[in-house]
Amino acid sequence: MPTSNDRGLSRRSVLGLIGAAGAAGAVGVAGAVAIAGGDDSDSAQSMVEFNGAHQAGITTAAQEHLYFASYDLTSTADREDIKELLAEWTEAAARLTKGQEVTAEGATGGGPHKPPDDTGEALGLGPNNLTITFGFGPGLFDDRFGLAAKRPAELAELPSFAFDLLEDRYSGGDLCIQACADDPQVAVHAIRNLTRIAFGRAQIRWAQLGYGRTSTTDKSQETPRNLFGFKDGTANIFNDEKEDLAKWVWADGANQPWMAGGSFLVARKIMMLIESWDRVRLSEQQAIFGRDKGEGAPLSGGTEFTEPDFEMASTELGGPVISLTSHVRLAHPDANAGKRILRRGYNFVEGNNNLGQISGGLFFLSFQRSPQQFIDVQKSLAADALNEYIRHVGSAIFAVPPGVKPGESIGAGLFS
């Protein structure tokens, strides 16, 4: 486990890479810089640039914590309300990601007779690499707001998949905000204040706190573990893989020019059957993942980053060493016609259910050029042995617009 100091250092070195990767043709570059400040902790002061060709929070080195909120537009909201809301959100997000209060008056500068503009719980905490990423659900493009003609052709409700056990209360939404930071309170503060801005126009449909990243988007980061205790997502798309990002993550805006440089976000709330999993013997746990638990190496040998050898036969098992139903095999690009997705999920635990079982799992987030990539991979996972120990209970899809230059509003292309 690296110390927080290590993390701070590695993150800065990472950011240099992102800057280089994003520099081509970008107005502003999504990157992080450590700024000198009153806080003596380098990592707390580390900051990610809000403006850029792409929104931050996608290829940004995955922060430690997440607060994600999905919103429904209110029954009285109209097109103009949405436009204004997005402008206000953009302005607020630019401030919050710098570690500033939500307005200049902030938490204490508005005088004694009004409630403070800023809720105050993040005062003095620093930016902590906060990123705020906005997305638009299919509902935004229905017949309510005159935006149907702007709907990206790819943006449709996801089909149902094997072992889905979806609940409305964890699914869908017209808008979303993903707030990621290295301090959970910073992420919560962002969503809380942005939600406050939205009252009367949009309100939270569901929200999710994630306390530990389960994905790596930067090669300098250690692959984290999910709640099953395994390193998962080793073969993610990293932020220095420029060609693959262009091929698999960034939308080209072919059918909706306003989406050029954007992406599609899939969110899935996956409950884990923790108690049952904990009673599975090690050999079977490893067979299910197709990786060794300690190192994270594929069962065909090597180290964590060794490519799995799916052909290697086992005399003992009478089949391949990496089982045909293992997670690593079915999720791997080899099983999906080379298709890749950028994963950015988080662990969550939220107390227990009414049967005394831990309510925890993986809040899966993936970014892709087209939702079809996710759909294909998820369909391939129908035979995944892991399905016995997980249930998908929430599902949502959003079109993530491109980033903005200073002074522009997120999603301005919708209204032009």
Add this chain to the structure above:
Amino acid sequence: MNPRSILAIAGVAALALSGCVKNADPNATNAINVSSTVDDCEVSATSATSGNVTFAVKNDGKKVTEFYLLAEDGLSIIGEVENIAPGTSRNLTVQAQPGSYFTECKPSMVGEGVGRKTFEVTGKQVEVDANEQEATAAAVAAYTAYTKDQVGRLVTEVEKFVAAYQSGDDDLARKLFPLARTSYERIEPTASQFGDLDPKIDYRKPGAEAEGIEFTGFHRLEMDLWLKEARKNYPDEKITALTKAERTKYGNQLVADVKALNEKVTANDFVLTLADITNGAIGLLDEVAAPDGKLPGEEDEFSHTDLYDFYANVEGARVAFESVRSIANSKGEAAKELVGDLDEQFAAMLALLSTYGNYKDGFVSYDTVNQQKRNELGAQLNALSEPLSQLTDTVLSANK
């Protein structure tokens, strides 16, 4: 109920099945005659002293028959002889430990047995000299026989249930529904290994829909028999009663699917390992605890007969445990403690479930079991599952 007496004999049963009872003192052998007739299973004695007991089984009926010696739970098989042609005889020799047992015959070798009678073994505990390999073979043979027996019963129970359903006797069909499922619930992990059959036989409505396969099997018929509950659970859907033709179709398919399962488990290539048995036991309890399982009341979401399934899952897990008991007991003091702990937890689990009813008189509808009581069931299930998850490692470990 004293599970210990059963377990002691399980290892021996295996010996009997593999036909290698050694060091048997001919003088100490109890010879007992059995006559398997069309509808009875006459045994010349109701008791014997511990040690080698030989049953000379003569088929006085008209169909090929089988003879079973069952443990006190009526489910675990201590020994069996199969394929006794009419007019012929075969012997079953077991090294019997003191305890209570049942004898039973099964003409035509499928479904429920006939002429079940109690059989007492008195006297002293007998020293068992099975080696590891023999003990393993014995355990696997006993559990495999049990699985075949359960699937055979499943076929006849499902036929009865479907006949009532198709004849329009819905009251009877509702009564038979949970009972027809019990054999399946006792061996479900085994059925699940035949990938395509479990979805057809036992998928819940949301599971079938999520996978885009047709909703068939037990729960399709359940939904039709408890239409009011179905409409309550899915208020946004227009759920209509099945027509006579549809009843014929779904009923016939369920019968065909359980028959296909029977063919698979009676085929020569059906092989189980020791780990399959013990891991299957854990699998059975996972079935109870899952979010779409019995504990949350999702398995039988229309009939609320979840407690029948719950009880059957636990019974199935216990039979698996019983079949490896003597192996576990040979693995040293810690293993013996584990066996003792499991005895205690299985007994506590079944006792707690018994406060809600039994197969004969029925279990209470699960929608009347409040959250606090479900929690109590869940806590006991955890108390049992945790030590049970140690069993595979114990039986596979080196002898101590």
